[in-house]
Amino acid sequence: MATLLEVRNLTTEFVTSGGVVRAVDGVSWDVREGETVALVGESGCGKSVSALSVMRLVAAPAGRIVGGQVLFKGRDLLALSEEEMRRIRGREIAMIFQEPMTSLNPVLTIGRQLTEGLEIHLGMTPPEARARAALLLGMVGIPDPARRLGQYPHQFSGGMRQRMMIAMALACEPSLVLADEPTTALDVTIQAQILELMKDLSRRLGVAMLIITHNLGVVARYADRVNVMYAGRIVERGSARELYAEPRHPYTLGLLKSVPRLDEPRRARLDPIEGQPPDLTQLGAGCAFEPRCGFRVERCTADRPELRPAGGEGHVAACWELGRVARTPAARVQ
Amino acid sequence: MTKFIVRRLLLMIPTLLGVAVLIFLLLRIVPGDVVEARYVGGQGQFVSVEQMAMERAKLGLDQPLWKQFVAWMGGLVRLDLGISMWTGAPITEEIKLRFALSLQLAVMATIVATVLAIPLGIVAALKQDTWIDYGVRVFSIAGLAMPSFWLGIVFILGLLIIFEWLPPMVYTPFWVDPWQNMLQLVWPALAVGYRYSAVATRMTRSAMLEVLREDYIRTARAKGLWTKLILARHALKNAILPVLTVIALEFAFLLGGLVVTEQVFNLNGLGLLFVEAIARRDYTLTQALVMLVATVFIVVNFTVDLLYAWLDPRIRFR
Numbered sequence: 061m062a063t064l065l066e067v068r069n070l071t072t073e074f075v076t077s078g079g080v081v082r083a084v085d086g087v088s089w090d091v092r093e094g095e096t097v098a099l100v101g102e103s104g105c106g107k108s109v110s111a112l113s114v115m116r117l118v119a120a121p122a123g124r125i126v127g128g129q130v131l132f133k134g135r136d137l138l139a140l141s142e143e144e145m146r147r148i149r150g151r152e153i154a155m156i157f158q159e160p161m162t163s164l165n166p167v168l169t170i171g172r173q174l175t176e177g178l179e180i181h182l183g184m185t186p187p188e189a190r191a192r193a194a195l196l197l198g199m200v201g202i203p204d205p206a207r208r209l210g211q212y213p214h215q216f217s218g219g220m221r222q223r224m225m226i227a228m229a230l231a232c233e234p235s236l237v238l239a240d241e242p243t244t245a246l247d248v249t250i251q252a253q254i255l256e257l258m259k260d261l262s263r264r265l266g267v268a269m270l271i272i273t274h275n276l277g278v279v280a281r282y283a284d285r286v287n288v289m290y291a292g293r294i295v296e297r298g299s300a301r302e303l304y305a306e307p308r309h310p311y312t313l314g315l316l317k318s319v320p321r322l323d324e325p326r327r328a329r330l331d332p333i334e335g336q337p338p339d340l341t342q343l344g345a346g347c348a349f350e351p352r353c354g355f356r357v358e359r360c361t362a363d364r365p366e367l368r369p370a371g372g373e374g375h376v377a378a379c380w381e382l383g384r385v386a387r388t389p390a391a392r393v394q
Numbered sequence: 395m396t397k398f399i400v401r402r403l404l405l406m407i408p409t410l411l412g413v414a415v416l417i418f419l420l421l422r423i424v425p426g427d428v429v430e431a432r433y434v435g436g437q438g439q440f441v442s443v444e445q446m447a448m449e450r451a452k453l454g455l456d457q458p459l460w461k462q463f464v465a466w467m468g469g470l471v472r473l474d475l476g477i478s479m480w481t482g483a484p485i486t487e488e489i490k491l492r493f494a495l496s497l498q499l500a501v502m503a504t505i506v507a508t509v510l511a512i513p514l515g516i517v518a519a520l521k522q523d524t525w526i527d528y529g530v531r532v533f534s535i536a537g538l539a540m541p542s543f544w545l546g547i548v549f550i551l552g553l554l555i556i557f558e559w560l561p562p563m564v565y566t567p568f569w570v571d572p573w574q575n576m577l578q579l580v581w582p583a584l585a586v587g588y589r590y591s592a593v594a595t596r597m598t599r600s601a602m603l604e605v606l607r608e609d610y611i612r613t614a615r616a617k618g619l620w621t622k623l624i625l626a627r628h629a630l631k632n633a634i635l636p637v638l639t640v641i642a643l644e645f646a647f648l649l650g651g652l653v654v655t656e657q658v659f660n661l662n663g664l665g666l667l668f669v670e671a672i673a674r675r676d677y678t679l680t681q682a683l684v685m686l687v688a689t690v691f692i693v694v695n696f697t698v699d700l701l702y703a704w705l706d707p708r709i710r711f712r
Contacts, residue, residue: 117615119607150618157616162609167631167706176627177617212707228617 061092063131064268065114065153065236070128072106072113075121079341083109085292086128091236096262096269098283098300100276100315102337106292107272108158111238115155116145132236151181154229158241160221164213170197171209174228181232196227200257219250226258230265237262240272255282276319280304285374288312291338291348294367298375308370308377308385310355347379355381395703402699406692413688414470414681418463421677427455428479428675453479455677466681480676488667488679489686493649495565496656496663499579499586500648506587507594508641514591515598515637516625522603530595537592543654546585550658553581563660582659586652590644597640601633608632635702642698646691650683 072084084106091097099107112118113125116137130137132153137145149155157163165173174196175189184192190209197205200223213221222242229237239258243251259282262269271283279286279300286303288296288311296309307313314333335352347353350360359380370377371386379385429449433441450456454465469476475485518530553559561581566574605611606629614628653665664683671679703709 115616117612146618146620148618149616155613155616157609157613159609163613165610165614165628165632166708168627169707172627176619176623180620180623181618214708225613228613 061095063090064093064095064133065270066090066129066131067110067114068129068131070110070113070125070130072109072118072123072125074123076341078339081340082292082343083123083340084113087289087292087294088128089287089294089297091268091270093235094262094266094268095284096259096271096282098279098286099270099272099289100274100279100286101289102274104337104340105289107289108240110289111155111240111270111272114238115149115153117149117155147181150177150234151232152234153236153238154232154234156222156225156229156237156239156242159245160218160225161245163225164221166213168212169209170211170213170216170224174209174224174231177228177231192231193227196231197224199230199261200224200227201253202227218246219254222246222250222254223257226254226261230261230267233265234267236268236270238270238272241274242271243275243278244273251278258282276315288315291343292340293348293378295349295379296370296375296377297367298370298372298377302372302375306371306375306386308375308382309349309379310353310381310385311349312377313385313388314352314354355379355384357381398703399700402696406696409692410685410688414467414685415463417681417684418459418466421675421680422459424675426675428453428677429455431673431675432480466678470685475682476678478671478676478679480671480674480679485679485682489664489682491565491567492662492664492667493686494567495579495661496649496652496665498568498575499582499652499661499663500645502579502583503586503590503648504641504645506583507591507644510588510591511594511641512598512634512637515595516602516630518595518599519602519606520625527599530599534592534595537588540589541654542582542585542589542652543658545588546582546655546658549581549585561659565662578659578661582652582655582661586648586655590648593644594637594640597637598633601636602629605629605633631705635705638698638701638705642694643691646687646694649690650687 066088067090068088069086070084070088071082071086074081074083087106087110089097089099089110099110101107109118109123114130114132114137116125118125125138128138132148137148140148164170171190171193174193175184175186178184178189178192179186182189193209194205197208202208202220202223208216213224216224222245225242229239237258242258243254246254255278258269258271261267271278273279283300286296286298286300287294288303288309290311296303296307296312303312304316307316311333314331317331318333320330333352338348338351344361345364346361347356347364350356353360357380363380365378365380367376367378368382369375370382377385427450429446432449433446447456454462457465466476475489477484478488481488514530514534518527521527550560553561562574562578565578568575611624611628614624619628650664650668652663653669655661656663656665664687668680668683670676671683
């Protein structure tokens, strides 16, 4: 499969009262056509900012992209004019946001919010756009779409709003959808429905997806490949299967061990990662995960490891102690 | 929706009744009445106590308070405002022309304020912390700092000195000669509207800034909409609600509160009438004016609520 989106050395900074924060620090990842890629990490690790940087929607003036390239179908999005970029947003790359409660405009009807993209990007007439909007609502499983078009977001439940967001994202048949924690704000039962819907639609329409999440369950089930982020950098990347079976970075290992599993004995203890993510204004020269790491060696404090091959094809991890992590029995728990 | 309107209309009755009781009692707590004001205030002649009692009886002031109140209420229900205690003329006649003038001035000032405030507020929000924003803020604070009667004087002097022309000083109703009428009223409308726009500009700016940070604006941008469309369709409709409230309440205030500005432009509006009525202890006229202004306030508030419901669908279903 050809590469659809390639992010190279992307660096995004925020100016805060505490100093300049490098939320995304020289990150590279890619998404191939039709593929589902996950970006995983704790809150504040830079995963949402990465996606917003691709869309060039990082909130100015505090936030700005200071370096790197975002190649989409061979064009560098960061070099485009604002008008050229506008034509890509919603048409070629669409985004689904985390909070279905606040991400829809409360004073506009569902129909209006669905049709405006169709009218602008596809040049549809209002009746055409309306017909397609009804079709889209039906496609995402909202019953009685024609009537629903005239309603407002507050008349929709959380799950339905997220379905509507998905319909909105898929409206102009983009080739890539960036889904920023699409299910975090939803009930667990609804989460599964939404994810199944997204997976199903992306397969049927051949849309590539980037799923941003902190939920490893989501990753295991829906992603083809996974990027694990920590403190603004990617610390491990590989196929979802391999990452689960043989994590090579202590952080990935820690994430896996901190998730409760139904197939484990009930009394098995959870093993959370101790400590807090680091303050991004105070990063040292070494590995950002070092203070919380059970595998740390002297070298980690002074010398930051780069991504290097860690087993199977395309599996890379940024750790000096790959071998020791690999030999840890916990890493094989599956 | 109909239920909402009916309920709000019914709620007006206790509000107006409350205003009526308050103004009725407050006026009578203030020392002196119209008879004293007429005889004592004036030519320094001696008036016998009996004569004053007679005058009071003629005006019904010797009746118990509750009887006076009931009589007044009875008139109000029949939309009969009674006669002025001072002039003896029907109050409707006293108020009619002045109300038309004050209403026209308030409407014109509101138009000036809105036309100034909304674009300026939006521009300031979009260019936050640039010289454009500072410029708008200085302009609007200057408006707040300058009393509109002073600005009015500056206008008049400016017109006189630069153009050697004075706006007409005699009021012509709009329906008699619109041009003359406008020539006179446009200046006070500008002076008052400018000052009045200051609060609305700042409100527009801060409401816009708040709305522009909302998630749904980001969603709209992610959809690839034009910036202008995002502003007009997504942002403004949300930001306009608090601005509407400010503009509407100010409008109601303008009807009775322009005493000095009216003087500067030699306008015989409600403001001056209000001051005179109170000074003369003209109970019936003051009461009628207060009820009129209260009614305008309530009607304006009600209109704003309806506009809210129209602009924000979440309110409709409460």
